[in-house]
Amino acid sequence: MTPLHLCLLISSGLFCIGLTGALARSNTILVLLGIELMLNAANLNFIAFWRFGPAPSPANGMIFVLFAIAVAAAEAAVGLALIIAVYRHQKNIRLQEANTLRG
Amino acid sequence: MLGSGIINGLIVTAKNFAGSYHDPERMVTVEYPEQKTVLPENYRNFPFLITENATDPMGTLRCVACQICEKECPPQCIIIEKSKDKKPDATGKLQLYPAIFGIDTSVCMSCQICVEVCPFDAIKMDKVFEIATTDRFQDLFLDRERLAKPNSYYHEIHPVEAAEVDGRLLAERKAAEEKAKVAAAAKAAAAAAKPVVTPPPATP
Amino acid sequence: MNPFTPSAPTPFASAPGPTVRAVHDEFHGDLLEVSMGPQHPSTHGVFRMVATLDGEQLVKLKPVFGYLHRNHEKIAENTTYLGSMPYTDRLDYLCSMSTNWAYALAVERLAGQAVPERAQYLRIIMAELTRLVNHSCLVGFLFNDLGTSFTPLLYAFREREKIIDLFESLSGSRMMCNYQRFGGCRVDPTPEWLAAAQQLVDNFPRFLDEYERMLTGNEIMLARTQGVGRLDATHAINAGITGPVLRASGVDYDLRKVDAYGFYAQFDFRVPLGAHGDTYDRYMMRILEMRESVKILQQAFKRLPAGPIMDPKAKLRGFRPKAGEAYGRLEGPKGELGFFLISDGSPNPYRYRVRPPSLINLTLLEEMCLGHTIADAVVILGSIDIVLGEVDR
């Protein structure tokens, strides 16, 4: 069980938690947070491979993680803005009711 | 320029900071328990009764229990009861004296109206301000004994005013004596002229 | 209890409830009813503002006062005319000398009492000194609300202390002077007192210059006060507002010029007028008025005549003015301070009414504060300069 295996196990565990969270909860915010968790799990993999991978080129893994974090941040911001907009309109944020597309 | 107002403000506080070390006009703090400020002469706090001499305070009270101050006092905090008998006062005339004379210092607002309206200059304003007590009732109701203070104490706290009051009293006493002498002489002459005429009434 | 869930909209009377409650208002969605209670640090004395906020903007503001009501006018009906003179000190405890003068003015008009010339001059000196005390206090408290940690307040109080010490050495008490009598003054100032007062008045402008240099040009001060709490002239006149608040809106109404009571006609001084009627103008009114008062004081010291300070015919006790009514008013530091007396010939007044400038200036507080934030409401209250002793009487 090389350390790489351990890291992969942890990140896959985190990924599955994020997935179940996103699917199970009816509150849109928590769904979004679940997706954030999945993104973090992916980043974990990058760092693990960068650290324990065969021929680690000096900065590849790290740069990829930086970009991933940036994108995740942008996505979270837009997602939450959407939630606020939807909330203002229909006064609660249950996922099921957000089915009317009309403005 | 945007920052100039703020910089000016900073300069002023800096000057004050420097000033507070050497400029007496800026450093005004008086550390109370150690240093005490000198009270001005006209300072007034709760009233007190004047006695002629310190040896027999109750005997030589100047107050004649005329109860004018009791009537005039706005918050009605003076309580006086006349005495049954009379006793000679400084000028030898027989006067009443207050059996009970109490001031409730928790009500008195030291407004000094009793001093103004008292025709006999018997009540004056004191200068003691450290009078905190633990008990709310007994200690704050000052009775006759605790109110009476000798005339010398009055000279001590209000020198100018006391001198002027004494001057006036002496003048009155002298005028009263002359009048008494004149009346006595006139009486003697009248008695000599018409022994039957009754002597003129004693003037106050 | 989730603080956001709106409780049933209780009747809007000053319900004792918790100080902060969510009130549901159909127009604005969820409002926040914040009660800046009697013990709030920035209200000058026991005064409560029930402010309803929509986010940061003020939607409704209900001043609640009466916590300091001492039934002054009813008591005055049961004591003699002289007896209620010391009570007038307790009305506006910051400027007791000018309140005494207003009451003495009313009684003298009622009884037709003459006042010797020296006493008139002394009264003008005392009134202008109290104006300096009041305005420096106000400016200090205004900046304290604006947020500096007590620095301008302590500078102002340093100057005020000097004047208060003068009052103490003259009338016996720092703030409760009880100095005026019907027909003159009670104590004749000694030459040393006059010299000390003269010296104080001469270097008072130095304090004002230091104050102006520190604060008038300050950008933050300009941003926080200009355009805040705007009051237009017609509105002020209709509401009966008087004093610096009115003059800040540009209305030329100063009793010292209008009535010219006492010997004010013989003094040349100018009345500053504002243009915008906002908090900055009110602050500047007070600073400029302080400069004018210094000018009046300097002239008064030069021309103080000798002579008696009390009209010989004035009777101290058994003072029974003939039946009738009189209204004496003067330009107090806060506005037109008036005393209305009805006498029925007995030693006690039949009716005794005080016109409190603080209370009347307070009526427009809500009108000035709407649309601003809570921070501004506190500053506007500070700029109106109210003293709760006078508001509640």
Next chain:
Amino acid sequence: MSAAALTDSFLERAPLALRDWVVNFLPAPLQWLGHHLITIIAVLAVFGTFFAFTTIAERKLLARLQNRLGPNRSGLPWIKGLTLFGLSQPFADAIKTLTKEDIVPAAADKCLHFLAPVIVVAFSLMTFAVLPFGRHLIPVELDAALLYFFAAGAATELAIFMAGWSSRNKYSLLAAMRALAQLISYELPLILSVVPIVLVTSTLSTQNIVLAQGGWTFGFLPHWFVFTPWGFPAFIIFLVAALAESNRSPFDLPEAESELIAGHLTEYSGFKYALFFMAEYFGLTALSGLGVTLFLGGWQAPIAALQFIPSYAWFMLKLIGMLVFFIWIRGTLLRLRIDQLTRLAWQFLVPLALLNVGNAAFWILTASWSGPLQLIRWAISLAIIVIPFILLGRTLTAGYAPRTYRYAP
């Protein structure tokens, strides 16, 4: 004395020698632990007492600004009448806060209520790890030190939110929201004002930045960044942002006494309140420490001749200088309203900071100019930053000017 001898003078190496002497008592594997534990204890001790004396210095200085004496009554508990000019006041305060009753509101969210002060103090203490106190005295040698500093600084916002939310009181929630708006809108100018430094020294590690500021022209003009045309405006922006970041004087909106009673600290009392108080001061000291490292040449001596004084003494002197400046500002300036505060940040500080980054780039490109060109270089670089400052200043204070008044006829 040659520079090398100076750098290794006895005083310079004293703290290090002490630490190594203690560490080699421990068995080999523990040495690493001992090494770091001692540095932590040293930092905590020094800055703990520094915090205590900053509070007393603040109260004494503010008092002097206001022409009154500061606290000078508290003497030692046994000796009667010995007043140490108030020096023992902080210990008296400490005992007072420790013994004060700690009230937790009934509806409060117990664990968050307790956690908030802990996190605030933890994160603001973590920021000290990267500050170079002396030539060899740097707790943790990180090459991404600046990024670490801002990461630790950013986490304190979270704790303020927790404090505001967990005390379940509308006032503190409103204040917590305000505090967050203020902190977030001032984080950008803070970081942007540091970017030119990173640009010029092309390193993120604080030790290298201080080394880059070594050297003196003509013996007495130090090469500190504050004396460069792009450095001075950056320093001013840094100061303003640091003031806002640590909720001090013109920006102390969250605890504005005159409005929301004590902001998000209303429901705290006793030791937790003291923790918040301590965290604020640690944040302030850390930020001014960073300011000293970046702009005022860290532990560099101002004049070449004065190098014999140990470097950490210089760092402490400059730090005290910065704190006195902060206290001086606190005694003078008024408080800004929340909308003016954010407008100042977004419409004035951020554009100026961006311009300053351009200014620093210009400065690097023209590094090769020499002689008369040097003057032109200074002039242009100054122009790049001063003209927009005046223009933006004018737009910001558009409608505000001291007015003149007319008098009644």
Next chain:
Amino acid sequence: MLGSAAAAMLLRNLIHSALLLILSWASVAAFYLWAGAEFAAFAQILVYVGAISMVVLFAVLLTRQNQVADVVIEPASRKRATTALTVGACLAGILSAAVVASRFPAAAVTAPATTVKLIGLELMERHGAALLIIGVILTVALIGATLLAATEAKRNPEDAP
């Protein structure tokens, strides 16, 4: 890390779950530190714990208005919860099996020495274009987010009853 993440998903009280999630992000950053990637760790803390947590908490606060208990377990959501759990569990099984099965070449023992300067250079040269694109994405996203949240507010007062 896993513990706090799991707890974050299950808790009823929204604020507690959000805060626990932030704790899990912090522990992810700790993992990066352990793995030797300092720069990524600090970036993670700065971005996630510093900024995104604020946005999340603001969103949670703004949308708590008439909050009916959001986790009332109606039959519909209970069924969804069980299906989600089964999907998650079997995915976890598959992944871990794949991980265990695969063999990896010998791992390099020491962490590759990366300095900030190296990352900086790398970013600018080989990934310069990516850097610019990220910049554009971020600005567009943020402007979009603010517009989205803001415009709603303006329109709302008109159609208020």
